[in-house]
Amino acid sequence: MKTITVFDKPMCCSSGVCGPSVDPALARFADDLRWLAGQGVQVTRHNPAHDATAFMHDPIIREAMKDGGEAVLPVIVVDGEERSRQRYPERGELAAWANLNLASDPATSTQGDCCGKTGCC
Amino acid sequence: MEKPAAADPAFVATPRPNIFFTGKGGVGKTTCACATAVRLARAGRSVLLVSTDPASNLDEVLGVSLGLVPVSVPEVPGLSAMNLDPERAAAEYRERIVGPARGVLPESLVRSMDEQLSGACTVEIAAFDLFAGILAGETRPAGVEVVIFDTAPTGHTLRLLKLPAAWSGFLESNTTGNTCLGPLQGLKEKQELYAEAVRVLADPELSEVILVSRPQAASFRETERTRRELADLGICRLHLIVNGLLPGGTDPMAATWTSRAAAAVACMTPSLAGLPRTTVPLNASAFHGIAALGGFFSNGTADFSGPVHYEPPLAPSWDDLVNDLASDPHGMIMTMGKGGVGKTILAAKIAEALASRGISVVLATTDPASHAAEACANRSIEVVSIDAVAETAAYRDEVLASAGAGLDPEGRALLDEDLRSPCTEEIAVFRAFARIVERGAAGLVVCDTAPTGHTLLLLDATQAYHRELGRQTTIGVPESVLQLLPRLRDPAFNRILIVTLPEATPVHEAGALERDLARAAIRPYGWIVNQALGLTPTRDPLLRAKAGQEDRWLREVLSRPGRAYAVPWREDYLY
Numbered sequence: 001m002k003t004i005t006v007f008d009k010p011m012c013c014s015s016g017v018c019g020p021s022v023d024p025a026l027a028r029f030a031d032d033l034r035w036l037a038g039q040g041v042q043v044t045r046h047n048p049a050h051d052a053t054a055f056m057h058d059p060i061i062r063e064a065m066k067d068g069g070e071a072v073l074p075v076i077v078v079d080g081e082e083r084s085r086q087r088y089p090e091r092g093e094l095a096a097w098a099n100l101n102l103a104s105d106p107a108t109s110t111q112g113d114c115c116g117k118t119g120c121c
Numbered sequence: 122m123e124k125p126a127a128a129d130p131a132f133v134a135t136p137r138p139n140i141f142f143t144g145k146g147g148v149g150k151t152t153c154a155c156a157t158a159v160r161l162a163r164a165g166r167s168v169l170l171v172s173t174d175p176a177s178n179l180d181e182v183l184g185v186s187l188g189l190v191p192v193s194v195p196e197v198p199g200l201s202a203m204n205l206d207p208e209r210a211a212a213e214y215r216e217r218i219v220g221p222a223r224g225v226l227p228e229s230l231v232r233s234m235d236e237q238l239s240g241a242c243t244v245e246i247a248a249f250d251l252f253a254g255i256l257a258g259e260t261r262p263a264g265v266e267v268v269i270f271d272t273a274p275t276g277h278t279l280r281l282l283k284l285p286a287a288w289s290g291f292l293e294s295n296t297t298g299n300t301c302l303g304p305l306q307g308l309k310e311k312q313e314l315y316a317e318a319v320r321v322l323a324d325p326e327l328s329e330v331i332l333v334s335r336p337q338a339a340s341f342r343e344t345e346r347t348r349r350e351l352a353d354l355g356i357c358r359l360h361l362i363v364n365g366l367l368p369g370g371t372d373p374m375a376a377t378w379t380s381r382a383a384a385a386v387a388c389m390t391p392s393l394a395g396l397p398r399t400t401v402p403l404n405a406s407a408f409h410g411i412a413a414l415g416g417f418f419s420n421g422t423a424d425f426s427g428p429v430h431y432e433p434p435l436a437p438s439w440d441d442l443v444n445d446l447a448s449d450p451h452g453m454i455m456t457m458g459k460g461g462v463g464k465t466i467l468a469a470k471i472a473e474a475l476a477s478r479g480i481s482v483v484l485a486t487t488d489p490a491s492h493a494a495e496a497c498a499n500r501s502i503e504v505v506s507i508d509a510v511a512e513t514a515a516y517r518d519e520v521l522a523s524a525g526a527g528l529d530p531e532g533r534a535l536l537d538e539d540l541r542s543p544c545t546e547e548i549a550v551f552r553a554f555a556r557i558v559e560r561g562a563a564g565l566v567v568c569d570t571a572p573t574g575h576t577l578l579l580l581d582a583t584q585a586y587h588r589e590l591g592r593q594t595t596i597g598v599p600e601s602v603l604q605l606l607p608r609l610r611d612p613a614f615n616r617i618l619i620v621t622l623p624e625a626t627p628v629h630e631a632g633a634l635e636r637d638l639a640r641a642a643i644r645p646y647g648w649i650v651n652q653a654l655g656l657t658p659t660r661d662p663l664l665r666a667k668a669g670q671e672d673r674w675l676r677e678v679l680s681r682p683g684r685a686y687a688v689p690w691r692e693d694y695l696y
Contacts, residue, residue, distance in 0.1 A: 009233070010233045010234045010236075010237040010238075011237060022520050022597070024523065024524040024527065026524075027525060027528060027532070027535075027536045028527060028528060030532075030535055030536070030539075031528050031529070031531065031532030031535055031536070034531065034532070034535055035531075048226070048230060048234050049218070049237040049238055052218055052219070052221065052222040052234065053221070055226055055230075056221070056225050056226060062226075065226070065230065069227035069228070069229045070230035070233055071229070073230075
């Protein structure tokens, strides 16, 4: 089973709805993670504001923050390997990392990057 | 050890493990709560007195410095007390999370974690967590038989009492991801804790709520509203205290006072009149020392050494105030102060006075339990209030329409679930406040605020959000929110009137409020001493004695640097 770990920026809640403004990218990303979990991917999300120990004990995220500090967040780790930093990837990219075929999901076949590494085109 | 006296009210004679004192500001909640605590401790019970008011003056009454951990009250064996100050609770909560990361994680990250955990929801949750823990027994100190909660003025307290049900419902229905309380997986225990708190509140054998009211129609109206809301929460063991009845006036003004109180008592709703009731007579002087409070419910009116020949100091009057305010018919005028000092009625009367001079004004309120509309006699003045339920629904719709636009139905359901978090109400109310302030850019807004504690939390939230805005993109943030703090700080835009009564606690609290405002870089316009008995013509010995007691506080305020006005006592100017 594929494992995707998200190291978020410090946030109150995962969609940002309790801050002064709501970032649509966060709502979209939360939905993408829900979709991945539905496809059998093990998804874990760490928010330093609630879960600082995850950041303190994970060598990958500590290494990533060594130079860039907080600015590198969010960092996405797939199966123990850093795949992206400073951004929330699109669903197509996440699907590719998880070896999932985006086109097989009727709900999402019209969106996302279908010409990613899955080679579905 | 004292045996319960025949005069003891039922909630003292057979106390439940949790007793709440609630009511509008200034009705005497703290005095009644302390009197009950002293009486029960004297009867041999182990009692913990807990203040849930962010602007608590329990320290002052008990003469003990209070914090988040119970301390013994030396004068009264068997009594300990604590103060669930939300800011301090939040600071501790923050330190538990941020502390271990300091020196380990990058400094910039630690700083922004700290900022994230300074928002309104963290502050609310931290205090609420402690409250639920005591109620559910988890953090109840061993051996304590009775916990007495001295609560914040009504609106704030109803929110606190509703939160266990709100959070436990939210945790039950929320199936994914993170919440403001932390990742959902870690919250199983919390859910049980909150469910237990809900159960304890609604069990008449475990919890009793004492509604404290003044013998005045407006005060009874609010008490009745509270009774209904408590009934909706399933809280049904209630007791009514009518506090401060003037036994029998000896001059026209005092006689009017007495007869209006009698009329108000006679006109209570049947549900209120049907509650078990304790009536406490008016006293000329405040009780000195906690030990003296043991006889509060059985003493009758204290002696006073009348007749008193009392001459009040000269003070700038109501007309001076209106003249000064009318010189600039723009921006915002805010009345602030402790509960029950007359913020609402003064805001309404200021709006009326300015309107009668042809100035276009809007009367607004940030108090969830406000009666600003009732207080305003001029029906042509627009009254704006914050309806938390409607604001939250509107905010949810707005976010679903914007951030939810590109999502599929499941994604929208996920966002909707997040939006059902009780935290959403905090941000919705905050945005509504920003919109009210914005109206001052086009005209004059007279704004009545909630009692101090609640208002300070709103200002803290304003600062926390403002800092957050500095860090992130401001696209999609309403202009009213961006301008909020700069407007509140601009003395040419915002004129704050600190309202107080000529009594020790309200004057001390007003001073603390001024210092808190200064920390937020907000300077008040001036002070109003409301309800000065000494400025009335009464010759009633009890009232004259009371006026003599007030003199020192009236003079203290008038001798402060800056503007100060004094308004004579009026029966209808208290709320």
